[in-house]
Amino acid sequence: MASIKDVAAKAGVSVATVSRVLNDHPSVSVDARARVAAAVQALGYRPNAVARSLRTDQTRTLGLVISDVLNPYFTELARSVEEEARALGYSVIIGNADERPDLQDHHVRTLLDRRIDGLLVSPTDGGSPLMLDAAHAGTPMVFVDRWIPGVDVPVVRSDGRAAVRALVAHLHGLGHRRLAIIAGPAATTTGRERVDAFREALGAYGLGLPDAYIGQGDFQAESGRRATEGFLDLAEPPEVVFAADNLMALGALDAIRARGLRVPDDIALAAFDDIRWFVHTDPPITAIAQSTGELGRAAVRALVDRIEGRRASSVTLPARLVVRRSCGEPPSPPSPSSPPGTSPVGAPSPVRRSTS
Amino acid sequence: MASIKDVAAKAGVSVATVSRVLNDHPSVSVDARARVAAAVQALGYRPNAVARSLRTDQTRTLGLVISDVLNPYFTELARSVEEEARALGYSVIIGNADERPDLQDHHVRTLLDRRIDGLLVSPTDGGSPLMLDAAHAGTPMVFVDRWIPGVDVPVVRSDGRAAVRALVAHLHGLGHRRLAIIAGPAATTTGRERVDAFREALGAYGLGLPDAYIGQGDFQAESGRRATEGFLDLAEPPEVVFAADNLMALGALDAIRARGLRVPDDIALAAFDDIRWFVHTDPPITAIAQSTGELGRAAVRALVDRIEGRRASSVTLPARLVVRRSCGEPPSPPSPSSPPGTSPVGAPSPVRRSTS
DNA sequence: CTGAAAGCGCTTACAG
DNA sequence: CTGAAAGCGCTTACAG
Numbered sequence: 098m099a100s101i102k103d104v105a106a107k108a109g110v111s112v113a114t115v116s117r118v119l120n121d122h123p124s125v126s127v128d129a130r131a132r133v134a135a136a137v138q139a140l141g142y143r144p145n146a147v148a149r150s151l152r153t154d155q156t157r158t159l160g161l162v163i164s165d166v167l168n169p170y171f172t173e174l175a176r177s178v179e180e181e182a183r184a185l186g187y188s189v190i191i192g193n194a195d196e197r198p199d200l201q202d203h204h205v206r207t208l209l210d211r212r213i214d215g216l217l218v219s220p221t222d223g224g225s226p227l228m229l230d231a232a233h234a235g236t237p238m239v240f241v242d243r244w245i246p247g248v249d250v251p252v253v254r255s256d257g258r259a260a261v262r263a264l265v266a267h268l269h270g271l272g273h274r275r276l277a278i279i280a281g282p283a284a285t286t287t288g289r290e291r292v293d294a295f296r297e298a299l300g301a302y303g304l305g306l307p308d309a310y311i312g313q314g315d316f317q318a319e320s321g322r323r324a325t326e327g328f329l330d331l332a333e334p335p336e337v338v339f340a341a342d343n344l345m346a347l348g349a350l351d352a353i354r355a356r357g358l359r360v361p362d363d364i365a366l367a368a369f370d371d372i373r374w375f376v377h378t379d380p381p382i383t384a385i386a387q388s389t390g391e392l393g394r395a396a397v398r399a400l401v402d403r404i405e406g407r408r409a410s411s412v413t414l415p416a417r418l419v420v421r422r423s424c425g426e427p428p429s430p431p432s433p434s435s436p437p438g439t440s441p442v443g444a445p446s447p448v449r450r451s452t453s
Numbered sequence: 454m455a456s457i458k459d460v461a462a463k464a465g466v467s468v469a470t471v472s473r474v475l476n477d478h479p480s481v482s483v484d485a486r487a488r489v490a491a492a493v494q495a496l497g498y499r500p501n502a503v504a505r506s507l508r509t510d511q512t513r514t515l516g517l518v519i520s521d522v523l524n525p526y527f528t529e530l531a532r533s534v535e536e537e538a539r540a541l542g543y544s545v546i547i548g549n550a551d552e553r554p555d556l557q558d559h560h561v562r563t564l565l566d567r568r569i570d571g572l573l574v575s576p577t578d579g580g581s582p583l584m585l586d587a588a589h590a591g592t593p594m595v596f597v598d599r600w601i602p603g604v605d606v607p608v609v610r611s612d613g614r615a616a617v618r619a620l621v622a623h624l625h626g627l628g629h630r631r632l633a634i635i636a637g638p639a640a641t642t643t644g645r646e647r648v649d650a651f652r653e654a655l656g657a658y659g660l661g662l663p664d665a666y667i668g669q670g671d672f673q674a675e676s677g678r679r680a681t682e683g684f685l686d687l688a689e690p691p692e693v694v695f696a697a698d699n700l701m702a703l704g705a706l707d708a709i710r711a712r713g714l715r716v717p718d719d720i721a722l723a724a725f726d727d728i729r730w731f732v733h734t735d736p737p738i739t740a741i742a743q744s745t746g747e748l749g750r751a752a753v754r755a756l757v758d759r760i761e762g763r764r765a766s767s768v769t770l771p772a773r774l775v776v777r778r779s780c781g782e783p784p785s786p787p788s789p790s791s792p793p794g795t796s797p798v799g800a801p802s803p804v805r806r807s808t809s
Numbered sequence: 810c811t812g813a814a815a816g817c818g819c820t821t822a823c824a825g
Numbered sequence: 826c827t828g829a830a831a832g833c834g835c836t837t838a839c840a841g
Contacts, residue, residue: 098590100834111812116836124810141586146566147512148834150503151817166532169525176522179549188563190546193535207544210502230497234454318729350733373674377706379735456818467828472820480826504818507833811841817834825827 099140108136119144150212159189159400160208162201162218164243164285165316166193168344170370170389171219174242177393178217185401187214196282196315198222205231215400219243222284237403241396243286251409253396254286255387257369257416258294264367264385264418265298268337271425273365277310277335279324279345288316291341291369310335314345321348329356329364337365337424343372346382365424381421388414455496463492475500506568515545515756516564518557518574520599520641521672522549524700526726526745527575530598533749534573541757543570552638552671554578561587571756575599578640593759597752599642607765609752610642611743613725613772614650620723620741620774621654624693627781629721633666633691635680635701644672647697647725666691670701677704685712685720693721693780699728702738721780737777744770 101119105112110129117125118133125133136142150156159182163171175191182189190213192204201221205228208216215237220228224245232238232248244252268276278295281288296306309331312324321340325348328335340346346368353360360366360380368375371386395412402409457475461468466485473481474489481489492498506512515538519527531547538545546569548560557577561584564572571593576584580601588594588604600608624632634651637644652662665687668680677696681704684690696702702724709716716722716736724731727742751768758765 102834112835113812113814113837114810117811120836122837126810129810143562143566145507145568145834147503147506147568148817149836151501151507151819151833152835152837154817156503166528167525169523172522172528176549183559188546188567190544193532203539206499210499211544212501212503347729347733354733373703374730374734377703377710377734378730379733379737381735458818468819469821469828469830470826473827476820478821482826485826501818504833505820507817507835508819508821510833812839813841814839815837817836819833821831823828823830825829 098145099142100145101142103140104133104136104142107140108132154212155214156212157187158211158213159187159397160192160204160211160213160216160218161189162192162194162204162208162216164194164196164201164219164221165344166191166195168316168342169372170343170387171242173389174219174393177390178241178397181394181397182401185397187397187401189217194221196221196317198225201225202227209236215239215404217241217396217400220245220285222282224248237400239396239400239403239409241392246286251399251403251411253392253399253412254414255392255416256413257291257385257387258297260385260416260418261291261294262298262301264339264383265295265302267383267418267420268365268367268424269302269304271365273336273424274304275310275333275335276304276306276337276339277312277328278306279312279314279321279338279340279349281314281316281341281345283313285316288341295339312338314341314348316342316344318344318348318351321345322352323348325349325352329353329358334364337367340366340368343368343370343375343384346384350378360423361425367424371419375419375421378423380423382423383421384419385416386419387416454501455498456501457498459496460489460492460498463496464488510568511570512568513543514567514569515543515753516548516560516567516569516572516574517545518548518550518560518564518572520550520552520557520575520577521700522547522551524672524698525728526699526743527598529745530575530749533746534597534753537750537753538757541753543753543757545573550577552577552673554581557581558583565592571595571760573597573752573756576601576641578638580604593756595752595756595759595765597748602642607755607759608767608769609748609755610769611748611772612769613647613741613743614653616741616772616774617647617650618654618657620695620739621651621658623739623774623776624721624723624780625658625660627721629692629780630660631666631689631691632660632662632693632695633668633684634662635668635670635677635694635696635705637670637672637697637701639669641672644697651695668694670697670704672698672700674700674704674707677701678708679704681705681708685709685714690720693723696722696724699724699726699731699740702740706734716779717781723780727775731775731777734779736779738779739777740775741772742775743772 101112101115105115115133118130179189194201198221202225217239219242232250238250240252280292314320314324338349340349367383369385371384375382375384399409457468457471461471471489474486535545550557554577558581573595575598594606596608636648670676670680696705723739725741727740731738731740755765
């Protein structure tokens with residue numbers, strides 16, 4: 098592979114001049130510029146990013162450590178992160194933690210060893226020493242979706258409380274009184290917050306959230322299945338299961354189906370995080386949708402701000418309820434003329450109704 | 454950030470000795486080894502992978518350029534690739550081409566600039582000059598899922614022909630005679646092969662595949678929707694739509710639903726690539742499943758073989774049909790005692806039946 | 810506008 | 826077993 102020396106030799110200039118041309122340095126004669134360009138072309142020369150990084154101490158690379166690539170929510174997040182990063186001239190390296198703290202540490206370490214310019218992370222746990230050290234050492238860092246309290250790192254996330262309240266209002270209006278939740282790991286903020294928001298919203302209706310109605314999941318499908326089986330084994334099973342993410346909703350569906358039960362007739366189901374398939378499931382699933390793309394973009398902007406020496410601030414985006422048929426027939430059925438997919442109903446509000 | 458010099462100073466040895474300790478070189482005294490280890494520990498030293506790569510001319514990194522991260526098939530592929538690579542001591546950097554040749558080239562270029570040790574690609578098109586050059590220049594490379602004919606690069610992929618034959622047999626047995634396909638881009642091998650396999654299988658039943666029954670898609674949902682609308686606008690619409698990937702099946706479902714039609718009553722639907730949600734869609738969708746995880750692992754092994762100077766060979770894995778209810782009620786309904794999810798039926802055969 | 814030289818953080822023959 | 830030195834491919838003050 099041709100190096101800068103080869104280009105310099107071919108163009109009859111010094112490597113310094115080649116470097117200047119490559120980096121659009123103003124003080125280069127048109128003549129030199131042309132000869133270098135020709136040599137680059139002829140040799141098919143491409144600068145070695147490794148060498149450049151070593152010299153400049155920047156890799157123009159962002160690390161993204163996500164909890165689970167197989168979760169469509171995170172896949173979409175990763176995609177928007179890469180898109181925005183590319184627009185700003187950065188590449189991104191994704192590390193998949195698979196909801197495992199040890200794997201998460203592995204990726205953080207590898208990314209740090211590669212001297213990425215900044216780290217975007219959606220922590221799987223409450224913060225390993227490694228992660229905390231990195232934050233304290235001043236590695237440019239931004240938390241996205243989930244975060245670690247007590248660390249001075251900007252957080253870009255959704256606030257789902259209003260949407261959870263809207264969900265509970267919807268469920269209550271449908272006559273449901275025994276509501277259960279499949280929670281994420283208590284070590285994660287989203288694992289805790291969604292339960293808290295749910296409990297708070299239930300409280301407003303004088304409803305409680307007994308321990309038996311809190312299933313412990315880990316944001317992956319299998320845990321949703323197990324938790325749902327637990328609910329169904331109860332002497333008094335819940336009327337509604339609210340899964341704290343889409344994969345656990347998938348597991349719940351598996352469990353419900355395995356017992357030959359029907360949604361929403363036998364048990365209602367709702368999920369945090371909306372995905373395209375929810376429109377086509379049997380029945381279409383009521384979900385809380387985040388602005389995932391915007392979240393990813395905002396996180397990248399915040400991180401690049403930090404990297405490039407600007408102040409970065411936290412961002413909180415609202416989530417919204419998308420009503421479908423998995424919790425029971427809505428009181429007022431959608432008009433037959435409404436378009437397919439999701440559509441807002443009534444005045445601007447966090448509640449949307451989907452024809453399904 | 455501490456460098457090897459700091460460690461050497463702290464341990465009272467030369468950087469050469471530190472390097473030897475770091476790389477487990479045998480000829481280091483126990484004493485030196487201990488002092489270096491202590492210094493490393495005390496300083497929290499981590500070797501700079503960038504410098505190491507420049508010096509050794511290897512990055513222990515694989516590039517993976519996939520056609521579309523949002524496609525669950527590729528997400529799963531990416532996950533298994535990373536897993537196997539990690540087991541072999543490599544990292545992987547994923548580039549998402551989004552089915553766009555220009556984006557694909559962008560990622561190939563960026564990956565090459567970073568001097569990845571090898572490239573895994575599922576080409577979005579017939580091969581850009583850049584990709585062809587890389588292959589000819591001897592960059593260790595392996596094609597996965599899709600490939601470019603006429604290039605001397607190992608290919609790891611599924612052969613879906615038997616499964617497509619099984620699908621057509623299933624459809625024919627259900628009484629369907631007008632079968633349509635939503636194809637992927639003709640520039641991709643999977644875009645062409647699936648149509649060819651379908652046409653060939655139809656031929657065995659004396660059925661043709663008229664042009665009007667070949668919808669041109671690009672493996673993304675929106676194209677599936679458009680193609681399906683085209684079918685439904687026909688004077689004589691097909692009785693079955695076979696989508697060449699899961700996202701186009703999603704689009705097809707959108708289109709069918711928008712018209713208020715029902716699957717399989719009004720039109721049957723089948724898809725290439727199986728995903729977990731297909732069990733829970735309305736109705737559950739008959740699909741051709743690939744051994745995605747095994748494909749990813751085999752591709753990594755082949756690539757690492759090439760990188761490390763061993764011979765790498767192509768691998769072709771069979772795909773299998775998973776029958777559900779989207780093409781009509783199977784002639785012999787599954788027994789009520791069969792387990793949920795997919796389950797094989799009868800003797801070992803490529804056809805499986807799922808209770809749904 | 811241009812080049813010689815230093816240096817980024819490592820590894821690795823080479824000599825002892 | 827150990828260290829001094831060269832060198833990987835760049836960039837960038839410095840001097841001219």
